[in-house]
Amino acid sequence: MEIISLQYPVLLSDAARSAQPKTLAIGHFDGVHKGHQNVIRRSVEAAGSAGIQSAVMTFDPHPKEVLGQGQQYLSCLTPLREKVERFRGLGVDIVYIVKFDLNFSVVTPGEFVQLVLRPLQVKKAIVGFDFTFGARGAGKPDTLKMLGAPDVEVEVVEPLMLNGSKVSSTNVREALAEGRPEAAEQLLGTPYQVRGTVVHGEGRGKTLGFPTANLEPESAYVIPRQGVYAIMADVDGERIPGVLNIGVKPTFHEQLPKPVLEAHLLDYNGDLYGKPVIIRFISYIRAEKKFNSLDELIGQIRSDADLARSILSAFK
Numbered sequence: 145m146e147i148i149s150l151q152y153p154v155l156l157s158d159a160a161r162s163a164q165p166k167t168l169a170i171g172h173f174d175g176v177h178k179g180h181q182n183v184i185r186r187s188v189e190a191a192g193s194a195g196i197q198s199a200v201m202t203f204d205p206h207p208k209e210v211l212g213q214g215q216q217y218l219s220c221l222t223p224l225r226e227k228v229e230r231f232r233g234l235g236v237d238i239v240y241i242v243k244f245d246l247n248f249s250v251v252t253p254g255e256f257v258q259l260v261l262r263p264l265q266v267k268k269a270i271v272g273f274d275f276t277f278g279a280r281g282a283g284k285p286d287t288l289k290m291l292g293a294p295d296v297e298v299e300v301v302e303p304l305m306l307n308g309s310k311v312s313s314t315n316v317r318e319a320l321a322e323g324r325p326e327a328a329e330q331l332l333g334t335p336y337q338v339r340g341t342v343v344h345g346e347g348r349g350k351t352l353g354f355p356t357a358n359l360e361p362e363s364a365y366v367i368p369r370q371g372v373y374a375i376m377a378d379v380d381g382e383r384i385p386g387v388l389n390i391g392v393k394p395t396f397h398e399q400l401p402k403p404v405l406e407a408h409l410l411d412y413n414g415d416l417y418g419k420p421v422i423i424r425f426i427s428y429i430r431a432e433k434k435f436n437s438l439d440e441l442i443g444q445i446r447s448d449a450d451l452a453r454s455i456l457s458a459f460k
Contacts, residue, residue: 145232151243152251153259159240160263166197166238167268168261171275173202175221176230177331179272179304179311186270186301188235196267199238200231206244221316221332223363226339240264253283257291268297275300306330323369325425335376335424338365338405342416357416359405359423370403372429374452376459377409378422384409385456387448388423391432408445410453427455 148159169187173180184200191198204224222230224241231239242248251259256278261269269288277283283291289298304311311331319327320336328336340361361367370391377384386409407423409416429448435441 145236146238147228147241148238149241149243151245152248156260156263160265163263163265164197165194165265165267166199167191167194167270168199168201168240168264168266169236169270170201170277171272172206173200173222173227173231174206175313175316175332176227177311177313177316178306178333179301181234181333182304183270183272183301184231184234184236186299187268190268190270190299191237194267197237198235199240199264199266200236201240201242202227202231203242203244219364219366221313221336221366223339223365225363226337250279253278253287254291256283257288257296261292261296266296268299270299270301273300273302317366320366320368320425323371323428325368325373325428328425335426336368337422337424338367339363339420339422340405342419342421344417356406356408357421359407359421361405362420367403367405368425369428371431372448373425374427374429374455375407376424376426376456377407378424379409379412379414379416379419384412385453385459386410386412387429387445387452388425389432408449410449410456426459427452429455 150156150159167187167190169184171180171183173184176184187200188198202224206220228239228241269292271285271288273285275285275288277288285298285300292298307330309315316328316331316336319325319331325336338359338361340359342357343360344358367390371389373388373390375386375388377386386407388405388407390403390405392403405423407421429451435444
């Protein structure tokens with residue numbers, strides 16, 4: 145898979161110079177959830193039928209972040225590296241990463257088609273039903289069809305419904321905020337994950353008999369609701385069950401500046417410091433609470449670990 149970074153209009157001409165006919169799925173695709181996957185798969189399928197390349201165009205950072213339209217877009221479900229990995233898994237030939245900046249934000253719908261899609265030799269654009277493009281989101285799928293005719297065909301993928309609700313990034317975020325990782329997994333098609341590096345913490349877990357790994361996320365991930373979770377952790381190519389607390393450790397602190405992700409991996413004795421780890425959220429166990437004594441805390445941790453072990457015994 146080829147990855148091409150574009151900045152309008154500077155690098156576009158370079159990419160267009162070697163462009164070949166292609167299909168193109170267009171969107172931000174945060175989360176690469178099942179609805180996004182349908183859009184991207186249609187690009188791959190259409191390209192296969194036509195004997196041309198399949199491509200995805202995504203934008204970085206999120207347009208609403210650049211335009212100051214929402215604090216929630218300062219965090220993401222899938223940082224760019226992870227998003228690109230998922231595109232690869234869907235069989236895409238080319239990924240265009242467009243730098244979304246103020247210059248690009250004022251491109252009109254007509255300019256987007258004429259100065260971006262046509263130079264890249266897009267023969268078929270595939271978009272979701274709620275796709276918008278161009279300055280102030282003025283362009284809609286019907287706009288794209290009109291502006292693309294007759295040489296750029298446009299296919300609109302209808303929303304994917306699950307349990308009566310639309311599969312969307314917003315619904316994934318809401319599920320995580322409510323401590324419902326199983327619901328997020330249904331929408332994503334895979335457990336929600338956070339990738340990071342193990343850093344030194346306070347070292348208290350080891351003295352309590354439950355050594356923990358403090359995870360420093362590598363990007364500004366959406367962090368699920370505070371509390372205790374059953375997790376699976378990827379370490380050195382091995383998948384290990386565990387229990388993780390997201391919180392401010394109220395038994396020991398009056399207030400921490402931000403929640404800490406602290407994992408105890410079951411039946412693991414290796415040294416984790418400095419290692420990259422992927423945490424997959426499987427099930428919410430309980431809310432974080434303040435304990436009256438260390439014995440009470442230790443007893444609860446033991447109970448949490450036993451419950452996590454039971455939950456994860458069936459996890460493959």
